[in-house]
Amino acid sequence: MQKLKVLNVDVDGCIGDLDTPWLEEYNRRYKDSLTRKDILTWDIHTYVKPECGNKIYDILREQGFFLKVIPMDGASELLEKWSKTHTINIVTDVPLEGQNDRTEWLAKYFPFIPKERIFYTGNKKEVKGDLIIDDKPLNLEEFPGIKICIDYTYNREITCEHYRVYSIQQAFDVVQAIEEGNQEILQKYFSKKKAA
16 A cells, blocks of 8 residues: 555547547548547657648637637546545646646646646656656656556557556546555556567
């Protein structure tokens, strides 16, 4: 049994669906049909049409874009429940141009998270916490605490030990199992280190 005090939670891909509005906008502009399942590594720009390339990231800098992110089913209720007994840090890597929209989005869907618990950073290992829930391989590999990965096709090659889950609900099932020492649940989701 282990009491976790501080839980670091990513937004995009974990408690918010960024990919749906992002890919819809890209597909509309470039007359493509790219889906989340087509993306097999973190570098989405390698999967878009050549005429788009790195311009795929410009969509994220447009005013209002981060207000289109879709909250994951049950995420608000889960975080509200866990925020009563734990410190929840929101750790999110958003371009400067999107931070006001992200703050507004969080206030709308997660109003119980205090502003001082929202961290805008690409260096998530620096935000102190016992555990991180994230989907980006680098964030998981560098974080010094317990790692829970929300599964996507683009993050299956993580080279560190972690728990792999398929929803935010399962992520919090793992948190509970860690605290209760439930080895059956932990073994179900544990993923061993892969060769680099």
